[in-house]
Amino acid sequence: MQQLKGVGVALVTPFQQDMAVDYAALERLIEYTLRGKADYLVTLGTTGEVATLSEEEQLAVLDFTLKTVAGRVPVVVGIGGNNTQEVLRKLATWPLDAVTAVLSVSPYYSKPSQEGIYQHYAAIANASPKPVILYNVPGRTSSNISAETTIRLANDFPGKVIGTKEASGNMVQAMHLIKNRPEGFLLISGDDHVTMPLIACGFDGVISVIANSHPAQFSQLVHMCLNGQFAEARPLQNSLLEKMDMCFVENNPAGVKAFLSEMGIISNNLRLPLVPLSAVHMAKLKSLL
Template structure:
C-alpha cells in the first residue's frame, strides 16, 4: 500500500450559511490539498461531520471530491459505524472502484469487548472489496482497541493493511510499531505526535491540520520519513501552536476557522457543534496571517 505512505487528510465538509453543502468550497479544499503536496485524501471521516450528513449529502460529498480530484491522488473512503450489519451491507452494494482503501472506525457507543471489536472488523474485512485501514480513537468511541487485538486482526485478515492510531498514547503507538507484522501500516491519527510516530517507524498520518497547511505539514512528514530530523522538527515547531488551537474548541470547528482565515471556505458547522469563539478566531487568523504560505 505505497499509496498510503505519507500524509493523508481527513477532508472537512464545508457548509454555506444555510448549512447546505458548499460544493465549490469543497472543490477548492481538494485543489489546495493536492497543490500543497498531500499524498492522499480521506472522504467522510469524523472531520467531515459525517454524523450530521444525510445519505444523499454523503453521496454529494463523495462525487464532488472524486470530480475535483480528477484522479490526481488516491482516495480513501470512511465506512464505519456501530452496526456491523449495516456496514457489511454498504460494502456489498457500493462501487469502490474510485477508492484504494476504506477507513473504518472502531464501533462507538456500544462499548464492545476486545473480542467484539475483533469480530466486527473480521466481518468488515471479509465484506470489503478493497483494503481496510482500521481506526482506533478511544476519545470518540469509548473503547480502546488494544495492540493485541490489532495484531490478531492483522495476522488473521490479510485485507486489513493498517491502523489509524489516535489513542494519543505514545507508549501504545510504540507497542504497535515494535510488534506489527511486516508491511502493516501504523498511521498516526494525532497531528501533534505524527512526526515522532513516523520517526519511530510509522507510515505517515491521516491529518486534520494537513489540509489547512498542506505544504508545510506534508513536507514535515516527508522529511521525517527520510530521517531528516532537524528539518522536520523545524516545521513541527512552526505548526505546533496551531495544532493545539484547531482542537481547542473541537474538530472540525478549528480547522474550518483556518479555512475561513485563508479565504477558502466559511467556518459554519452543524449543531451540536458550534463555531469557535471570537478569541480563538482572532488567534487562528493571526497565525494564518504570519505563516509563510
C-alpha cells in the same frame, strides 16, 4: 499500499450559509490540498462532520470528491459505525470502484470487548470490496483497540486489513504495534501533534486535520521525518505547534474550518451540534495567521 504512506488529508465538508454542502468550496479545498503535495485524501471522516450528513449527502460528497480528484491521488472513504450490519450494507451497496481503501472507525458508544471489536472487523474484512484501515480513537469511541487485537486482525486478514489509524495517544501501545506488525502493515498517526515522534518510532505517516489548512508545510514536515531529517524538521514542527493546538482547542473541525475561512477557501459554517470557534479563540487564530 505504499501509496498510502505520507500525508492523508482528512477533508472537512464545507457548508453554505443554509447548511447545504458547498461543492464549489469543496473543489477549492481539494485543489488547494493537492497543490500542497498531499499524498492522498480521506473523505467522510470525523473531520468531515459525517455524523451530520445524510446517506444521500455522503454518497454525493464521495462522488464529487472522486470526480474532482480524477485519479491524481488515492482516495480513502470513511465507512464505519457501531451497527455492524449497517456497515456491511454500505460496503455492499456503495459505489467503491474508484476508492483505494476504506477507513472504518472502531464501534463507538457500545463499548464492545476486544473479542467484539475483532469480530466486528472480521465481518467487515470479509465483506469489504476494498482494503480496510482500522481507526482507533478511544477519545471518541470510549473503547480502545488493543495492540494485540490490531496485530491479530493484521495477521488473520492479510491484504484485507492493511493498516491502522492510531489515535490512542498511547506511545507504549504504538511501540508494540511497530514491534509486532506484519511486513507491509501500515501504521498511520491519527494525531497531528505526535506524528513526528511516531514516525521516529517507525510509523508510516498521518491522516491529518491541519493538512486541510496548511498542506504544504505539514507535508514538508512529514516527508522530512520519513527521510530521517528530524533535526531539520524540528523548527517546522515548532512553527506549526500552536496552529495544531488551535485546530483542536474547542472541537474538530471548528478550528481548521476557521483557518480555511480566513484563507478564503470555505465559509466558516458547521452543522449542529458543532458551532464555529468562539470569538476569543478566533482572535488568537487570526494572530497566528
